[in-house]
Amino acid sequence: MDNKDKISDTFLALNYLNLSKYYSKSKLKSKLNINMVWDVYLNPLKYQNQINEFLKKKVFSDAYFLILKNEGCIYQAKLNAASNDRVFSRSSNEFKIEIVKSNKNEDVYYLILKIINDIDLQLLNLYVICDNESDCIKLPILNDKQAQILIKKSDNFFNLITNPNAEIFIR
Amino acid sequence: MKKYTVIIPTTNNVVGINDIVKEDPLVSSVICENNNLEALPISPFYNSFVKSPTGIIEKLIGHPSFRIDITKPIHNGKSWQLAIAIAHIFFKNNILNFSNENQLLTKKTEEIIWASGTINSNLEIKKINYLDQKIYNSMNFLKNCTKNKVQINIVLSIKNKDDFNSVLSNNEFLKDAIKTKLIKVLFLNNLYDLFDHLNLKNILKKPTKRLSFFHKSKKTLSLLSVIFVTILFALMFNHVWQKTSPLLNLNDNKNYSLLLTTLKTYRYGNLTERVIAYFYDYIQTLQANEINKQIRINFIPYNDLETNKLKCIPGSQSIDHVCNLNLEVSNIGIDTVFLWALKFSNLNLDDIGIQKTNKKSDIVNGMIKSNETFLIDIKNSHEPITVFIIYSKEFDIKIIDWLKRVDKEKSLLETTIKRIKTLGYGYTIKSIKNVKLIENKI
Structure with a gap:
């Protein structure tokens, strides 16, 4: 990527973030390297091992998810109503998630993702964001529009994905 | 029952089976390494191998989803299918001994199944490649087994027999182990054959042929x-x-x-x-x-006057009008026959002015035993006559009435014949005509 492209991407990112209008150093609560946000968005494989660290920074995750939302991803909003504080099945027009307990280990669950419609996007990661917390998990190759991931109950990802207030992004 | 340890030889490792767990049917079957959370890349193939209709494990075991843990990773290939199928069947029947992460042979190990092959939906075992490499990678393990006097069953497709023999020709250890029967080599056509060899036919029965x-x-x-x-x-x-x-x-x-x-x-x-x-x-x-067929009828002409005797010789087709006639009815059969005979004139009595009301019926009836003859005298008459004779093996009193009616009304003859035929009685009708014969004298 040459400097010209970097500048272009930065302004595009600022435009998405709607920050350009108000952008001033004094207003920032924390440092935001918009170049980095944009680069992570464009090269998720390059940052695969670091992405969860980045998402811990609220400003980064806000900017990142805004880009994802606007640039193209499959998304599921917070649930309107849930009878339990944990949700093990979520469904939208675009995808369905089932979380099934493993019989081998009580701490292990299977996250079964089923994409409903054909989609042109390359789906690499599943992001979950809830109450200023976010996490990401790498998706295996989809087989017949379906993927299965083993998750641990003790992991933060499990807490977030089963939370009815969680928003889910797949990209 | 004896427990078996199943070993999956690969080109890189000798792999044991750590654990098999039945999972929720919603879950796709997975293979993991040593209880890790990450599914191995062959998991989708394992899932297809398990789940019906593509897979065979669900058909054999009756459950569509499993998690299986193995001691070392398997990254590609399908030669694990045979060993995994055997392990599933053993697991279902509680005769599978699991290996540990760092110890394929455990204290519980009684017998080893070292198996490599692919299986199709008919449970036929197919040939695999790199057999030599798999055997050489397993040499230390096999030597360890023989050292611990653990029986080894090498299970291969019959189509790998030549490959195995070529490996065997250069391997003294294998030759000795096979000679001392510490290693048995089983070349099989299908999975059923293995259970025949292991005397476990009850575990996997061959389905009745289609x-x-x-x-x-x-x-x-x-x-x-x-x-x-x-x-x-x-x-x-x-x-x-x-x-x-x-x-x-x-x-x-x-x-x-x-x-x-x-x-x-x-x-x-x-x-x-x-x-x-x-x-x-x-x-x-x-x-x-x-x-x-039982009745023979014969007309016998006769005349008592000496002058006419010569004119009445039996056997002639025409009989002189001066002759009297006897009707001879013979029974040549075995059974007795009853007979009814009606003689009536062929002339219409009304035409010649004779009152028929007072006329007495000329009806004769009788019984002819076997080989006897019944003689009926047909008195000389100058008028043409018809003789209607009925035969039956049973006496039927109604026949006389029918003949009387015929005698009174000739038109009933046809009806009576039909009736006689219907009842299965025999009958004969003979017509005797009175003719004038003109002969050429010169």
Whole structure:
């Protein structure tokens, strides 16, 4: 990527973030390297091992998810109503998630993702964001529009994905 | 029951099975390494191998989803299928001994199944590649087993026999181990054969052959066909019997008028009735012919006057009018025959002005035993006459009445003949004409 492209991407990112209008150093609560946000968005494989660290920074995750939302991803909003504080099945027009307990280990669950419609996007990661917390998990190759991931109950990802207030992004 | 440890040889490692767990049917089957959270890349293939209709494990075990843990990763290939299938069947029957992460042989290990091959949906074992590499990678493990006196079963497709023999030719350890029977090599066509060899036929029974199933069905169908045809015949017979029995009853009870009426109805009735009437007539005709054949009729001319005796020599076709006639009826059969004979004039009595009311019927009846003769004297008459003789093996009193009616009314002759035929009686009608013969004298 040459400097010209970097500048272009930065302004595009600022435009998405709607920050350009108000952008001033004094207003920032924390440092935001918009170049980095944009680069992570464009090269998720390059940052695969670091992405969860980045998402811990609220400003980064806000900017990142805004880009994802606007640039193209499959998304599921917070649930309107849930009878339990944990949700093990979520469904939208675009995808369905089932979380099934493993019989081998009580701490292990299977996250079964089923994409409903054909989609042109390359789906690499599943992001979950809830109450200023976010996490990401790498998706295996989809087989017949379906993927299965083993998750641990003790992991933060499990807490977030089963939370009815969680928003889910797949990209 | 003896427990087996199943080993999956690969080109890189000798792999043991750590654990097998039945999972929720919603879950796709996964293979993991040593209880890790990450599914191995062959998991989708394992899932296809498990889940029906593509897979065989669900068909064999009856459950569609498993998690299996192995001691070392398997990244590609399908030669794990045979060992995994054996492990699943052993696991179901509680004769599988799991390996540990760092120890393939455990204290519980009694016998080893070292298996490499792919399996199709008919459970046929297919050839695998890199057998030499897999065996060389397993050499230390196999030596360890023989050292611990653990029996090893090397299970391969029969199509790998040549490959194995070429490996064996350069391997003294294997030769010795096979000679001392510490290693058994099983070349199999299908998975059922393994369980035959291990004397575990009850665990995996060969399904009844399809041909046999069709054969059984064929037998059942044949039986059903026979039953169906029998029932059909029974119904037909019942139907025919219902139509025939009234005729037989009427015949037995000698209720001839009703019998004849019924037969007449049958002749114009439906197909069954027509066929029955036809057969009834045919049988009665046979009976009548039999009686007719039993009877011989002979006309014997005679005259007591010496001058006329020469004119009345028996055997001539024409008989002089001066001759009297005797009718000789002989029974050449075995059974006794009853006979009724009516002699009547061929002239119309009304035409010649004779009152027929007072005329006495010229009817003779009698019984002819076997090989006896009955002689009827036909008195000389100058008028042409007809002799109507009826024969029967049973005496029927009604025949005289019928003959009397014929005597009174000649037009009834045809009806009476029909009646006689219907009842299966034999009959003869002889006409004796009174003719004038003109001979050329010069």
